[in-house]
Every structure is written in C-alpha cells, then in structure tokens.
Amino acid sequence: xxxxxxxxxxxxxxxxxxxxxxxxxxxxxxxxxxxxxxxxxxxxxxxxxxxxxxxxxxxxxxxxxxxxxxxxxxxxxxxxxxxxxxxxxxxxxxxxxxxxxxxxxxxxxxxxxxxxxxxxxxxxxxxxxxxxxxxxxxxxxxxxxxxxxxxxxxxxxxxxxxxxxxxxxxxxxxxxxxxxxxxxxxxxxxxxxxxxxxxxxxxxxxxxxxxxxxxxxxxxxxxxxxxxxxxxxxxxxxxxxxxxxxxxxxxxxxxxxxxxxxxxxxxxxxxxxxxxxxxxxxxxxxxxxxxxxxxxxxxxxxxxxxxxxxxxxxxxx
Amino acid sequence: xxxxxxxxxxxxxxxxxxxxxxxxxxxxxxxxxxxxxxxxxxxxxxxxxxxxxxxxxxxxxxxxxxxxxxxxxxxxxxxxxxxxxxxxxxxxxxxxxxxxxxxxxxxxxxxxxxxxxxxxxxxxxxxxxxxxxxxxxxxxxxxxxxxxxxxxxxxxxxxxxxxxxxxxxxxxxxxxxxxxxxxxxxxxxxxxxxxxxxxxxxxxxxxxxxxxxxxxxxxxxxxxxxx
Numbered sequence: 158x159x160x161x162x163x164x165x166x167x168x169x170x171x172x173x174x175x176x177x178x179x180x181x182x183x184x185x186x187x188x189x190x191x192x193x194x195x196x197x198x199x200x201x202x203x204x205x206x207x208x209x210x211x212x213x214x215x216x217x218x219x220x221x222x223x224x225x226x227x228x229x230x231x232x233x234x235x236x237x238x239x240x241x242x243x244x245x246x247x248x249x250x251x252x253x254x255x256x257x258x259x260x261x262x263x264x265x266x267x268x269x270x271x272x273x274x275x276x277x278x279x280x281x282x283x284x285x286x287x288x289x290x291x292x293x294x295x296x297x298x299x300x301x302x303x304x305x306x307x308x309x310x311x312x313x314x315x316x317x318x319x320x321x322x323x324x325x326x327x328x329x330x331x332x333x334x335x336x337x338x339x340x341x342x343x344x345x346x347x348x349x350x351x352x353x354x355x356x357x358x359x360x361x362x363x364x365x366x367x368x369x370x371x372x373x374x375x376x377x378x379x380x381x382x383x384x385x386x387x388x389x390x391x392x393x394x395x396x397x398x399x400x401x402x403x404x405x406x407x408x409x410x411x412x413x414x415x416x417x418x419x420x421x422x423x424x425x426x427x428x429x430x431x432x433x434x435x436x437x438x439x440x441x442x443x444x445x446x447x448x449x450x451x452x453x454x455x456x457x458x459x460x461x462x463x464x465x466x467x468x469x470x471x472x473x474x
Numbered sequence: 475x476x477x478x479x480x481x482x483x484x485x486x487x488x489x490x491x492x493x494x495x496x497x498x499x500x501x502x503x504x505x506x507x508x509x510x511x512x513x514x515x516x517x518x519x520x521x522x523x524x525x526x527x528x529x530x531x532x533x534x535x536x537x538x539x540x541x542x543x544x545x546x547x548x549x550x551x552x553x554x555x556x557x558x559x560x561x562x563x564x565x566x567x568x569x570x571x572x573x574x575x576x577x578x579x580x581x582x583x584x585x586x587x588x589x590x591x592x593x594x595x596x597x598x599x600x601x602x603x604x605x606x607x608x609x610x611x612x613x614x615x616x617x618x619x620x621x622x623x624x625x626x627x628x629x630x631x632x633x634x635x636x637x638x639x640x641x642x643x644x645x646x647x648x649x650x651x652x653x654x655x656x657x658x659x660x661x662x663x664x665x666x667x668x669x670x671x672x673x674x675x676x677x678x679x680x681x682x683x684x685x686x687x688x689x690x691x692x693x694x695x696x697x698x699x700x701x
Contacts, residue, residue: 210526265584342524461634
C-alpha cells in the first residue's frame, strides 16, 4: 500500500469509530424499542469501513455485499431510528454564543480552508503526495477539531458526543451517496448504461453536442423531479447519458459531473417529491397554498437549467 | 434491451412510493445484476467491492465532530445575530442578503439549519417587517410572495453552493461515481472549483428574482389602494 492509501485507511477507521459510537449510543438508550436493530446497522456499517479493504484484498468482497444486504433489510423494516442524543441546552448555547462571539466561525472556516490548501499543496509538493484531495478532507476535519477544542477548551469527549449526535441526525441517508456510486458500478457491470444510451441515441443525433448537453441537463432535472432525489438521478443519468454522449465525445469529466448534480437540483426546486425542501417549508411558513414555494421557485429553476446547458456546452468542450 | 432497465424502474417506483431509500437502492442493484446474468455471489462481490472503493463518498463524517462542537458553542446563534444586525429597506433586499450569506455558509459547509431554524424565525419576519414599514400593510398575496421567495432563497443558496465545499456529500458523490466509472483524474478539489460558476450565477439570478419580488409587491400594494 502507498502512503496515501494507508492514511486513507486510517481515516476510514476513524469514520468506522464514529459509526460504532452511534451504535453504542443506541444500545444505551433503554427508552428505544428498536435499539438492537439500530445498533446492528451501525456496527455492520462500521465493519464495512474498518475491515472492508482487507476483505476485498482477501477476495472476500461478497462478505461486505452481504453486510449491505442485511443493513438494507434493517432499514426496510424501519429498524433503524434516531436514539437519545445529548442535545446542548438552548440557554447554555446562547450563553456560549455571547461568550465566544463570531470567533466560533474560525474552526468552521478551518474545514474548507484546510481542505483546499491541503489538496493544492498535496498535488504540487512531491513530499506531500500522500495528501490527496480525499486525505485533505480528512485532515481538514482533524485541524478544525483541534481548533474547536483549543478555542472552546471544552472536554474532548464532546468530539465523540457531538460527532455521534450529528451522524445520528444525518442517519442512514448519510451512506446514500456511497451506495449510489456502488449502484452505478452494478449498472455498468450489467449493461444498464448501454441500454439507456441505446434509447437516448434514438432522440440525440450522433454529432450534436448541444442537443446532448440539453438532454443531459434536462434528464438530470426530470429524473430528480420524478424521484425527488438528485443523487439517485445523478447515478442513472451519468451512466446512461453523461458518459456515452458527453465524456466519450471529449467533454471534461469533472465539469460534466459538477454541472450534472446542480442541474439535478434545478429539478429538486420544481417537485413536491422533494417535500423537505418545498412542501414542508410551505407548511412551516403557513402559506395559503402548499405549492407556494414551488411556484415561487419555477422561473428561477428554468433559468438556472438553461444556464447549465450553456455552461456545459461552453466549459466542458 | 428494455429488461436491463428494470433496476432504473425499481429506483423510480421505490422512491415515488416512498419506500425506504437504502433498501430500494440495494434491491435495484440486485435485480439489475440478476437480469444482467450475474450470479448472486457475483452481485454481492461487485456490490461489496464498489461499496468499499466508494467510501470516499462518506468522508464528510470526519468533519462532523468539529461542526458539532461549534454548534454547541453558538455557531448558529451567531449566524442569526449577524443576519438580524443587517438593515435593509425592502423585503426583496432582505432576502438577497440572506441568500448571499446562505451561499457563503454552504460553500464553507456551515450548516445553518434551513427553513425551521432560519427562514421562519428570522428571514420571513425581517422581510415582512420591511414590507410593512414600506407599504403600511400587506395582504395575504404579498405575504405568500415573500414567504415563497424567502424559502426559495434558502434552497438556492443551499443547493447551488454546497458543492463548492470539497467535503460535501454531493461533491464526493460526483468524485466517487466518476472514479468508479474509470475516470481516475476526477478529484474533489477540481469538482469544488468547477462548482463555483454555478454558485455565482445562482446568487445573481436570485438577486434578480428578488428585485422582481419588490416590483410585484409595489404593484400589489398600488392595486390594493395603498392603505
């Protein structure tokens, strides 16, 4: 293994540790009727993070696959829930906000800054070649944590308590991006991309890059509107349209990827399927129509989607 | 050819019917593998191997302990204080300022909490307050317009700027999907950089949209006889 890979494995073990903390927290929550299944989910997930690479190297990748199927069964029966969290008391948070003021933004800003600086140095300085973009993100979490602990001088146990609390808030959807990337791999292995591109090629003329850009952006938005989930749309449309019709024609894969997901978000703005962003806020704000937010967003979303087509056409080729 | 798309159909049906997302995705993968002629062991191994190689997409977890501590020590409260300290003359301008702040926060992965913690208690009252000060009174339609625009600004800032952060789950999804498909040069730093144009344009379009909101409110107030 290279130094970069070793550092990455260390970070994945730390992530596994966070999952274990969420699982242990579930086990301790006696008021929760689903604590066993919840803990089982997080422990299995931790297992795939900590032992995953070793199992793959030993040709035992199927064990990880089986663990994923068990985790999916646990979420399917509604067995994974949020458990009791040590939520900071609002009065004490207010007192702390008054005490530390805007300085509390320093550790938060450290995350983004360290990640960018680290990744840039890592790609330029040979001695820092272990500092890949991914490892720079891990490093940014560590630097920000140290900054937060130094600034607040709080008990370091809160790194564990609050890390587990936020992970529990994100809950099972946190692994969705990873799972969707894996689904993309299965789609490719089983020829789904070829099948989609076979049908798309019926409407997209062979050499029209502009039409391909349009179909890609519109496909992202429409799939997101139907499914309510931009991440899922991204996996399908990237494999079916982005790669065969844009990247294989010479488009820059980074730009196709970056614009693809935000094109999908244009769809999120227009669909009641994305209830958390559109329907729940309307209810929360007590608007007269439950579609007020969507209606308000549609002109913006259409302009934004057309902008994506133009940007893709101009920047990616 | 059509049968191969059954996995896509499973994802669509599962999400539209609001089945559990994780289970839907895993089921779609298994069904796809089966119609693609793979054995169960092949499917499990492919799923396992790609899940492990895509652990990248879950790297955001490493930033949670630091963010959690910042929240415990008043991160969100100070963000609210900051927004409250801004004085703007019109509803549209209040929302524009909020969208700029929301965009910057998203690009720095500072979670502001969205509609429940920001838009309802802070932005909408400020925007409506500005409108009442300007027009004397606002009717239901004006109130709905303001609320819709404020909720929208939260979404624009959140959606179109979050990928400017290298460790955002969307950024990592893009990286891991493309790496998995064989494009090894794609990395989080470059995806974050190429997400900047869209973030900038979203702020400009959002500003235009909210200047238009002020126009709408002017018209509505004039129509209502400017009580």
